[in-house]
Amino acid sequence: MMFWELALRNVLRNKRRSLATVLAIALSCGGLMLFGGYVVWAHLASETHATTMTGHLQLFKEGYRLKGAGNPAAFAIENFEGIQRQLRGDEVIGPLLEMVTGQLLVQGMISSADRQTSTAFVGIGAVPEDLERLTQWNPHGLADVRDLAANAALFAAGPELASGDPDGISLGVGLARILDIRMQPHGAAEDRPTVELISQPPSGGMANMVSASVRKLSTRPLEELDNRLVFVPLPLASSLLFPGEEPRATSILILLKDLRSLPLVEARLAELVRDGKLALEWRNCWDLNPNNVRSVRMMDMFFLFAFCIISVVLVFTIYNTMMMSVMERVREIGAVRAMGLTRGDIIRMFTAEGLLLGFAGGVLGLLLAIGISGIINRAEILYIPPMVTMYAKLQILVTEAPAIMAASFAGCLLVALLGAFLPARRASRMQIVDALRM
Amino acid sequence: MPGISQPLVQVIEVHKTYPLGHRSVEALRGVTLEMPQGGFVVLQGPSGSGKTTLLNLVGAIDHPTSGRVLVEGRDMAAWPDDALSHFRAKTLGFIFQNFNLIPVLSAVENIEYPLLLQRVPRAEARARALEMAEGVGLGDSSDQRPGELSGGQCQRVAIGRALVTHPALVIADEPTANLDAATGRTIIDLMHRMRDCTGATFVISTHDPEIASMAEARFTLRDGRLVEP
Known part of the structure; x- marks a missing residue:
């Protein structure tokens, strides 16, 4: 026994x-x-949600996080494409990168000449393919929200931005309501409502204006964002703030292959800053999404x-x-x-x-x-x-x-x-x- | 078989007092006796005379209030609990009035159990248990559990369990009290036979005069004192 x-x-x-x-x-x-x-x-x-919103890391000019909202264009990174190349070529960071892209925060007035309406807006200038890639990020293989029938209406109009649609922008549903803009269901590109984006350049002087067409309306998670947020192709956003100049970005967004390599990448960034090879500060996805x-x-x-x-x-x-x-x-x-x-x-x-x-x-x-x-x-x-x-x-x-x-x-x-x-x-x-x- | 003249157990001026509410009960009052090695010893007396108390002291499951109890010349009064457990496992066998078999074990497993406690290899333990089961006359009932056995068969299992480790001393407290007279006699005969086979000393408490008459040494207790029979 x-x-x-x-x-x-x-x-x-x-x-x-x-x-x-x-x-x-x-x-x-x-x-x-x-x-x-x-x-x-x-x-x-x-x-996953936090990453699709902000990436794993964002690099900014020093002081942007504290004061940039007042005049984001003043904190624009001139050579952001060069910095992107530097990061891709870095022996530590490069192999860990899934994507690195620039985003430009822009703010000003948005108006509809047809409807004779206008209001303030906050725009995110993004590279369309990168924005789409970011929103599709799903490293853990969770159920894809795009596959759900309940979300079909949200995705029926296609992505927020498209590279073949250089003046196509997307608005929050609340902002469209404020501007009294209505989208034609299944309407052709020429039927899309047009709006004007107006912003003060950082150098002062006359305000700039660009025209854009509304390609999509999306509900934003907060009423404030829904009433103000606009996605704009990065070249269009940059031309609004810096007409005739090379595109600039207020942040360089990094998406890593694996979130677990975040400490390694942050340590390397610190090393680059210490050695004077990078003059930017950064925040990781947890700093950028404290509510999550x-x-x-x-x-x-x-x-x-x-x-x-x-x-x-x-x-x-x-x-x-x-x-x-x-x-x-x-x-x-x-x-x-x-x-x-x-x-x-x-x-x-x-x-x-x-x-x-x-x-x-x-x-x-x-x-x-x-x-x-x-x-x-x-x-x-x-x-x-x-x-x-x-x-x-x-x-x-x-x-x-x-x-x-x-x-x-x-x-x-x-x-x-x-x-x-x-x-x-x-x-x-x-x-x-x-x-x-x- | 050891000579019966050597005392295996020495009880010297033993007193045992139990607390009972606000007062105390003196169960043993200065008992002194010797039990011979290899003998068939009977403690007799009426209920409450102190027989079970004396058996408990000899069986190292209780301590005297005063006096000394020596088994194989050893006084265990100051031994720690684990040492007493090991001593009981190696030196003593117990047979209880209510059998106290483990109900989830079969007859042969009950007999085997003390051997496994002593870390005897399983195959050897099973062989010895089967041999013992045969010796105590269990026959085909070895695989049955206590609930399926008669009182007499349960007591045979208990005898087998007590003897399988070859103890020097077997303590049996009223082993026939729950059996009918015929079965009781059979059990006492079996104990005699097993004593002859193993050389173990049997100390039995009883108030049955017929069983007492079969003893080689007999002690009579009354009101906690040893008296002449």
Whole structure:
């Protein structure tokens, strides 16, 4: 009779009670794994969303982050294409790059001569292909929002910008409403509404103006952005601020092949700045998207809270089961102690039984979590996450997060150990003669 | 077989007092006796006379309030708990009135259990347990669990379990109390036979005069004192 075999037989002695305990552990463990799988998805979705908004890193002229909003053109990087080449050719950074591109922040007035309306705008001048590549960034293979039928209307009008459409811009739906602009469904390019973008050049003097046609209306995540944000092709935006000059950018945006190389790239950037080879400062995606960081940290706290509550409940459940087992076997404990089992042997005997309950519950919970997550992932449950304007598909990443599975499983074993230890200790401390008299 | 003149157990001026609520009960009051090695010793007396208390002290599962108990010349009063456990596992065998078998183990597994506690290799332990099961007359019942056995068969298992480690001393507290008279006699006969085979000393408590008459040494307790039979 081996140690674990005896423990198993003792666990099976009261099948109904053991089954109830195993089910309680399995449901708790499975629930925790499902929640963990959701938190993992939230992490990855948040990281992906933040990256599609800002890239992994953005380089600016010194002071831009603090004062640039007042006059972004004054902080424009003249030789941004040269810096892009420098980064691509850098022996450390170059191999880690997925993409490097320039963006130009521009602000001024937007008006519709046809509708006789105007308002202030904030524009992002971007390279159309790079902007599209950025929005399609999905390194973790999450469900693509473009594939969802609920988002079809959003993507039907094509990308925000297109390289073959040099004066085509996209507006927020709110901004279009303010300007009283209406898009013809499936309208030809010549039917698109035209607008004028007016901005003060950094050098002062007369304001510049460019004409553009509205190729797309998109809902922005915040009302403020919806009422003001415009995507403009970078050459058009640059010609508004710097007519007749080489294109400039207010930020150089870096997309890495793998986010894990971010510290390495930041260290190299610091080295380049220290050596005087780069006169820019930078911010990473977490600095640029603090709300995303706060959101996922809040999810982490929820998970930790749920983990603690469930652990406490499970400890008491297992404690109760094991204590009943001890109380039913008092005379048997006395007998085996008389036969030579030490107090330590008794503790090991009962904790082994608790561990078996925890193990069985953990395995069952794991299977439950895998099965239920599979059903949920196939069910196409959609919702609009915070700070996003399109539907996302809810995903529970259980098998994709082995660390969460392992932690939940180990947690089951640990709480089983804790729950069984006190009854086991009590059993070990019984006086043999008292136990035999029961 | 060792000579029966050498005392295996020496009980010297032993007192044992139990607390009972706000007062105390004196279960043994200055008992002194010697039990010969290899003997078949009976402790007799009415209920509450101190038989079980004395067996507990000899079996190293309880400590005297005063006095000394020596088994194989060793006084275990100051031994730590683990040392007492090891001593019991190696030197003693217990047979209980209620059998106290492990219900989830079969008869042969119950007999095997003390051997596995002593880290005897599994195959050897199983062979010795089967041999013992045969010796105590379990026959085809070896694979049955205690719940499927009669009282007499359970006590045979208990005897096998007590003897399988070749202990020097077997302590049996009222081993026939839960059996009918015929089965009880059979069990006592079996104990005699096993004593002859193994050379172990048997100390049995009983208030059955017929069993007491079969003893080679007999001690009578009354109100915690040793009296003349």
